[in-house]
Amino acid sequence: MKQIMIIxxxxxxxxxxxxxxxxxxxxxxxxxxxxRRAIDEELxxxxxxxxxxxxxxxxxxKEVSGRDIAFLKIDIAKDYTALEAAMASLxxxxxxxxxEQRAAPYSMKSPVEKCYTVDNNxxxxxxxxxxxxxxxxxPHIIHLxxxxxxxxxxxxxxxxxxxxRVYIPGDDKTxxxxxxxxxxxxxxxxxxxxxxxxxxxxxxxxxxxxxxTDLHQGIVWGTQTExxxxxDRLVNRFDYDGDYGTVLNRFLMQAAMDHPLTVHGTxxxxxxxxxxxxxxxxxxxxxxxxxxxxGKVRIMNQMTETHTVRDLAQVVARVTGAAIANVANxxxxxxxxxxxxxxxxxxxxxxxxxxxxxxxxxxxxxxxxRFAHRCNPEMIPCVSTWxxxxxxxxxxxVAATRSIAA
Amino acid sequence: MKQIMIIxxxxxxxxxxxxxxxxxxxxxxxxxxxxRRAIDEELxxxxxxxxxxxxxxxxxxKEVSGRDIAFLKIDIAKDYTALEAAMASLxxxxxxxxxEQRAAPYSMKSPVEKCYTVDNNxxxxxxxxxxxxxxxxxPHIIHLxxxxxxxxxxxxxxxxxxxxRVYIPGDDKTxxxxxxxxxxxxxxxxxxxxxxxxxxxxxxxxxxxxxxTDLHQGIVWGTQTExxxxxDRLVNRFDYDGDYGTVLNRFLMQAAMDHPLTVHGTxxxxxxxxxxxxxxxxxxxxxxxxxxxxGKVRIMNQMTETHTVRDLAQVVARVTGAAIANVANxxxxxxxxxxxxxxxxxxxxxxxxxxxxxxxxxxxxxxxxRFAHRCNPEMIPCVSTWxxxxxxxxxxxVAATRSIAA
Numbered sequence: 001m002k003q004i005m006i007i008x009x010x011x012x013x014x015x016x017x018x019x020x021x022x023x024x025x026x027x028x029x030x031x032x033x034x035x036r037r038a039i040d041e042e043l044x045x046x047x048x049x050x051x052x053x054x055x056x057x058x059x060x061x062k063e064v065s066g067r068d069i070a071f072l073k074i075d076i077a078k079d080y081t082a083l084e085a086a087m088a089s090l091x092x093x094x095x096x097x098x099x100e101q102r103a104a105p106y107s108m109k110s111p112v113e114k115c116y117t118v119d120n121n122x123x124x125x126x127x128x129x130x131x132x133x134x135x136x137x138x139p140h141i142i143h144l145x146x147x148x149x150x151x152x153x154x155x156x157x158x159x160x161x162x163x164x165r166v167y168i169p170g171d172d173k174t175x176x177x178x179x180x181x182x183x184x185x186x187x188x189x190x191x192x193x194x195x196x197x198x199x200x201x202x203x204x205x206x207x208x209x210x211x212x213t214d215l216h217q218g219i220v221w222g223t224q225t226e227x228x229x230x231x232d233r234l235v236n237r238f239d240y241d242g243d244y245g246t247v248l249n250r251f252l253m254q255a256a257m258d259h260p261l262t263v264h265g266t267x268x269x270x271x272x273x274x275x276x277x278x279x280x281x282x283x284x285x286x287x288x289x290x291x292x293x294x295g296k297v298r299i300m301n302q303m304t305e306t307h308t309v310r311d312l313a314q315v316v317a318r319v320t321g322a323a324i325a326n327v328a329n330x331x332x333x334x335x336x337x338x339x340x341x342x343x344x345x346x347x348x349x350x351x352x353x354x355x356x357x358x359x360x361x362x363x364x365x366x367x368x369x370r371f372a373h374r375c376n377p378e379m380i381p382c383v384s385t386w387x388x389x390x391x392x393x394x395x396x397x398v399a400a401t402r403s404i405a406a
Numbered sequence: 407m408k409q410i411m412i413i414x415x416x417x418x419x420x421x422x423x424x425x426x427x428x429x430x431x432x433x434x435x436x437x438x439x440x441x442r443r444a445i446d447e448e449l450x451x452x453x454x455x456x457x458x459x460x461x462x463x464x465x466x467x468k469e470v471s472g473r474d475i476a477f478l479k480i481d482i483a484k485d486y487t488a489l490e491a492a493m494a495s496l497x498x499x500x501x502x503x504x505x506e507q508r509a510a511p512y513s514m515k516s517p518v519e520k521c522y523t524v525d526n527n528x529x530x531x532x533x534x535x536x537x538x539x540x541x542x543x544x545p546h547i548i549h550l551x552x553x554x555x556x557x558x559x560x561x562x563x564x565x566x567x568x569x570x571r572v573y574i575p576g577d578d579k580t581x582x583x584x585x586x587x588x589x590x591x592x593x594x595x596x597x598x599x600x601x602x603x604x605x606x607x608x609x610x611x612x613x614x615x616x617x618x619t620d621l622h623q624g625i626v627w628g629t630q631t632e633x634x635x636x637x638d639r640l641v642n643r644f645d646y647d648g649d650y651g652t653v654l655n656r657f658l659m660q661a662a663m664d665h666p667l668t669v670h671g672t673x674x675x676x677x678x679x680x681x682x683x684x685x686x687x688x689x690x691x692x693x694x695x696x697x698x699x700x701g702k703v704r705i706m707n708q709m710t711e712t713h714t715v716r717d718l719a720q721v722v723a724r725v726t727g728a729a730i731a732n733v734a735n736x737x738x739x740x741x742x743x744x745x746x747x748x749x750x751x752x753x754x755x756x757x758x759x760x761x762x763x764x765x766x767x768x769x770x771x772x773x774x775x776r777f778a779h780r781c782n783p784e785m786i787p788c789v790s791t792w793x794x795x796x797x798x799x800x801x802x803x804v805a806a807t808r809s810i811a812a
Contacts, residue, residue, distance in 0.1 A: 080521060111540040115486060118532045119525075122602075126524045134517040157576055166572035167581065170563055175573065180589040184605065192609045196528075196602045199590065203598045207738055208793060332613055387614060 002287065005090055005139075007031045007076060007128065008098030010054050012237050013144060013220065013279055017096065019227035019234065020280040021287065022067045029090055030054070031083075032099070033075035035120070036237075039106070045244070045379050047237035048253065048371045049223060060233035077123035084131045094287050095132070097143045099124045100193065104148070105330075105384040106243040107190035114189045121193035125200050133208035140290045142283065145216045147272045147303055147341065149195045151185025154337040161342055162216065162299025187333055188386070201297045209294035213286050217279065218272030218303030218341075221248040222359055223367045225277045236276065238367050240375065242382035247309055248273070248316070248356075250380050252368040255320035257377050264382075265329035267310030268336030272303035275354040285349045300345040304353035312356075319360050332386040408693065411496055411545075413437045413482060413534065414504030416460050418643050419550060419626065419685055423502065425633035425640065426686040427693065428473045435496055436460070437489075438505070439481035441526070442643075445512070451650065451785050453643035454659065454777045455629060466639035483529035490537045500693050501538070503549045505530045506599065510554070511736075511790040512649040513596035520595045527599035531606050539614035546696045548689065551622045553678045553709055553747065555601045557591025560743040567748055568622065568705025593739055594792070607703045615700035619692050623685065624678030624709030624747075627654040628765055629773045631683045642682065644773050646781065648788035653715055654679070654722070654762075656786055658774040661726035663783050670788075671735035673716030674742030678709035681760040691755045706751040710759035718762075725766050738792040 004021055008014040009030030022028045034054065040046055052060065058069050076083045076099055087095075100121040101107065107117040125143070132139060150159050164182045167175035181202065184195035197214075204210045228236045239245045240253040251261045274282075282302045291298040307315075313324045329335070343351075410427055414420040415436030428434045440460065446452055458466065464475050482489045482505055493501075506527040507513065513523040531549070538545060556565050570588045573581035587608065590601035603620075610616045634642045645651045646659040657667045680688075688708045697704040713721075719730045735741070749757075 080517065084517075111486065111490075111536045114536050115533060119529065122528050123521075123525065127521060130517045130520050155582060157574060157582065164574065166574055166584075166586075168563060168570065168572055176561060176563065178572075178589075180572075180586075183584075183586040183589070186605070186609055189609070192605060195605050199592070199598060199601050199605070203592055203595070 001025045001027065002093040003027045003090060004094045004096065004287065005029050005031055005087070005092040006096045006098065007124070008100070010034055011036050011098055012239070013276070014098040015057070016225040016228050016236050016276060017098070017280050017283045018069055019061060020225060020284055022061065022069050023065060023227050024284060026287070029070040029072060029092070031072045031074050031076065031086060033073060035075075035101070043241065043243060045239070045241040046374070048240055048374050049235045049238045049367060050374070051235060051237050052233045056233055060231050064230045064234070076127050077120045080127050080131065083127055084135065087131050087137060088135055091137060092139045095128065095139045095141045096283065096287070097125065097128055097141065102190065103244045104188035104190045105382050107188050108384045108386055109243070117189050118193055122196055125197045129200055129204040129210060132210060133204060138211065140211050140213065140287070142213045142215065142286050143197065143201065145197065145214045146191060146194045147216050147218050147301065148188070148191035149184045149186055149198065149216065150182055151187065152269065152334060152337045152339065153185060154334065154339070156338065158340040158342055159301070161301050161345055162214065162297070187331065198297075205297045206295055211291045211294055213291045213298045213300065215282065215286065215300055215302040218274045219246050219248070220274055220276050220279055221246060221356070222276040222354070222363055225280050238371070241379035243384065245380070247271070248312060251313060251316040251322075252320070252364055253375055253380055255316055255322035255364070256368040256372040257375055259377060259380070260323040260325035261313045261316060262325050262327045262381065263309055263313050264327060264331065266335050267313060267326065268308055269333060270306055270308045270337050270339035272306050272339060272341050273356065274303045275359055278304055278351065278353050281351060282346055285346060285351065289349055301341055301343045302346060303341055303343055304351070305355060306339045306341060307356065315356060315360060319364055330382055330385045407431045407433065408499040409433045409496060410500045410502065410693065411435050411437055411493070411498040412502045412504065413530070414506070416440060417442050417504055418645070419682070420504040421463070422631040422634050422642050422682060423504070423686050423689045424475055425467060426631060426690055428467065428475050429471060429633050430690060432693070435476040435478060435498070437478045437480050437482065437492060439479060441481075441507070449647065449649060451645070451647040452780070454646055454780050455641045455644045455773060456777075456780070457641060457643050458639045462639055466637050470636045470640070482533050483526045486533045486537065489533055490541065493537050493543060494541055497543060498545050501534065501545045501547050502689065502693070503531065503534055503547065508596065509650045510594035510596045511788050513594050514790045514792055515649070523595050524599055528602055528606075531603045535606055535610040535616060538616060539610060544617065546693070547616060547618045548692050549603065549607065549618065549620045551603065551620045552597060552600045553622050553624050553707065554594070554597035555590045555592055555604065555622060556588055557593065558675070558740060558743045558745065559591060560740065562744065564746040564748055565707070567707050567751055568620065568703070593737065604703075611703045612701055617697045617700055619697045619704045619706065621688065621692060621706055621708040624680045625652050625654070626680055626682050626685055627652060627762070628682040628760070628769055631686050644777070647785040649790065651786070653677070654718060657719060657722040657728075658726070658770055659781055659786055661722055661728035661770070662774040662778040663781055665783060665786070666729040666731035667719045667722060668731050668733045668787065669715055669719050670733060670737065672741050673719060673732065674714055675739060676712055676714045676743050676745040678712050678745060678747050679762065680708060680710045681765055684710055684757065684759050687757060688752055691752060691757065695755055707747055707749045708752060709747055709749055710757070711761060712745045712747060713762065721762060721766060725770055736788055736791045
């Protein structure tokens with residue numbers, strides 16, 4: 001059993017991961033600055049599900065499972081000394097790093113949020129790596145990255161797991177083969193920070209022989225996992241606001257509130273998805289199958305299926321009976337793109353995913369309808385624009401509704 | 407004539423650039439936090455040349471040239487508000503960004519300097535870009551990058567100017583042609599921050615249509631330019647300490663102090679060089695030949711010749727009569743590497759460089775010998791090690807001396 005430090009362990013992915021690893025018998029310490037809760041306050045938003053304080057969560061877990069989870073309130077981006085002291089004392093076998101601002105729309109709101117996202121995310125990642133190297137520790141570091149670093153240029157090629165094989169022409173036109181870090185094309189300040197993280201990992205893996213796994217995750221949907229379902233006080237957060245709510249959550253809330261599903265642009269954007277239950281399974285697989293190579297970062301794509309936003313809306317419309325409306329796209333991105341992604345690493349480790357088709361009805365009933373009375377519908381539209389000359393989600397003529405559904 | 411903001415305009419490259427652009431009639435405002443002077447204090451080091459305060463420098467320039475240079479003391483990495491206010495008031499046509507911690511050995515000293523380098527360099531670059539985008543300004547932004555982002559993997563191929571043409575195999579083995587940002591392989595935390603800067607530039611050029619030129623500069627040698635020579639109070643700094651002194655400056659000081667030239671390892675490391683006079687000429691060429699494309703960063707290699715460290719030592723030995731000693735290499739790098747670099751862009755703009763052969767004797771007499779009485783020889787060795795298991799510059803048996811020289 002491993003000593004595991006989970007940075008950002010109070011958040012949407014961090015909390016269920018902490019519970020899952022604790023349930024497997026690992027010694028879990030959560031390090032978190034509770035910034036996600038502070039941002040809720042700042043935005044006047046709230047999780048649809050009534051999440052408890054971290055103290056209550058941990059006490060409830062002890063009651064339910066008999067297991068202890070430790071908690072340290074540290075802002076790792078700002079307090080290097082406290083982070084270093086915690087590491088020196090715990091000497092973790094594994095460090096899981098969720099400690100970054102993770103909403104693309106929030107990262108594009110204004111200079112304040114742009115600068116915060118850069119300072120927080122780069123500072124957190126670098127402090128962590130620098131402290132591990134400085135202390136001479138050898139933990140396996142697992143970072144939650146994003147599929148978004150690859151960008152969504154549609155060239156018809158399958159997106160590999162982090163590294164791209166290319167051929168470079170020499171002076172006499174001979175082609176030299178190289179495996180390079182996939183050239184990034186981030187679409188927001190948030191995604192840009194995750195691209196920059198990759199360079200931090202590359203350097204510290206090379207220079208200090210740190211063992212690093214970077215998980216390029218798709219958009220996470222779903223709320224509950226086997227462990228968070230065990231007690232209402234363990235419930236995971238469900239964000240539906242325009243900043244933190246992912247597209248599927250916002251569709252589900254719109255459906256629960258009898259509002260048309262607002263599709264940005266044509267809805268032709270294809271994205272990769274994964275259920276939160278599979279996220280925690282992937283994290284456990286990454287923990288149990290350590291990166292043993294030094295020198296080169298291990299990168300795995302953590303996603304299970306791809307859908308266009310349009311198709312997603314149609315599935316939700318079919319399950320819930322909601323209408324669909326197309327609105328202007330606040331993001332600067334291609335109207336339509338294909339997406340093919342390799343996820344061979346996790347498949348090979350035995351991941352057997354939950355599909356959207358299978359899990360969506362449960363999510364609708366268990367979360368969106370159950371807690372609909374807590375929803376503030378004014379929070380749902382995305383109002384961050386990517387540049388000044390764009391208009392946030394103005395509702396255009398409502399497209400066909402149930403008849404669209406397949 | 408242009409309104410030009412020079413961030414880091416009190417530094418080694420910034421100061422002579424400010425004078426050169428002022429002499430050409432541009433309106434120059436220096437923005438600097440004077441951090442380079444503070445780091446001298448911290449290290450107990452000092453410029454060999456007796457540099458004056460920024461106020462005295464500017465007053466002397468007014469006396470000599472009749473021209474005004476403005477100065478604003480702002481820490482752009484920490485004080486976004488002051489930076490934004492300065493930009494809003496000046497509305498510069500051109501912003502030149504030298505405002506980064508620029509010594510690789512300093513960036514590797516300890517966690518304190520590693521974190522400072524990341525916070526300062528990433529914070530400075532991002533704040534600048536974010537403020538320009540937020541204010542809706544359209545200046546030409548010129549950044550001083552480094553050849554070091556390319557790394558020194560010796561594959562025999564010429565290093566292009568920022569972008570690499572590659573071929574990617576598709577499903578049916580058809581090759582797709584792409585021009586990608588050259589995959590970076592930084593060798594220090596400092597170089598890593600410049601690699602990360604590239605992703606910041608890429609994003610803001612794409613998302614906000616900022617016009618950006620990134621100059622990937624070689625190792626700068628030389629001290630004086632046409633303008634700094636006009637008055638002793640205008641003298642440029644000359645660093646010879648193990649942190650900030652470049653290899654050539656340290657050789658020159660060792661020669662002036664009758665100490666053997668300490669070559670790290672075999673001295674087979676090939677690097678790109680440029681004289682400070684050519685640096686300011688390149689900057690003027692970049693200012694006068696604006697980047698007009700938006701969407702893609704213009705990258706130019708700012709270097710004029712390549713040498714191995716061994717050859718460099720031999721040239722200095724020949725000119726000065728010094729001996730040569732090989733010491734352990736504190737850096738984690740290949741013992742020997744070739745280097746071929748394209749510098750077509752500046753050649754095409756008319757750059758006619760000063761060669762090491764031509765300029766070295768003047769540098770020796772004008773600076774190293776003239777100010778040798780100010781030298782503290784204990785500051786010359788490089789004591790930062792790249793990892794814990796390395797030894798800083800322990801002197802190994804002294805190799806042959808003048809007989810080595812070609």
